[in-house]
Amino acid sequence: MTQISGSLAQGSTDGALLDARFFRPNAIEFLSAEKFLLTDSYNNLLRVVDLEANTTESLCLGGQHPVNGGFEICQLHEQTSILSVKEPTLYIGTRNSIRTLQGLLYQTNSHS
Numbered sequence: 001m002t003q004i005s006g007s008l009a010q011g012s013t014d015g016a017l018l019d020a021r022f023f024r025p026n027a028i029e030f031l032s033a034e035k036f037l038l039t040d041s042y043n044n045l046l047r048v049v050d051l052e053a054n055t056t057e058s059l060c061l062g063g064q065h066p067v068n069g070g071f072e073i074c075q076l077h078e079q080t081s082i083l084s085v086k087e088p089t090l091y092i093g094t095r096n097s098i099r100t101l102q103g104l105l106y107q108t109n110s111h112s
Helices: 104-110
Strands: 025-030 035-040 045-050 055-062 079-086 089-094 098-102
Touching: 025 079, 035 079
Parallel strands: none
Antiparallel strands: 025 035, 035 045, 045 055, 079 089, 089 098
8 A cells, every 4th residue: 555645644735645635535536547536524625636747636615514606616514425427517425415516527627
């Protein structure tokens, strides 16, 4: 087993894979062989991990209550799973609901 990102310290730092910090990373959904989405449950964040670029990036702001909208304004709360990615919609399971996020794949692919 090899660690690719994060550390023993909790946090929500973006950046290089080994500098990134998480707090209860949970579900993973691959977008490509080198890029995947990750739910960072206790930070209430959706993260993009890019193995090729060696980066981690937060897409949704954390919040105490979910906020509807696109990736630029969305807020998640206690996301537990990524149910599936059907371009351009992402389905996210939260503590007590299923939410959708539109246009996410287009945005993450533009960072390639």
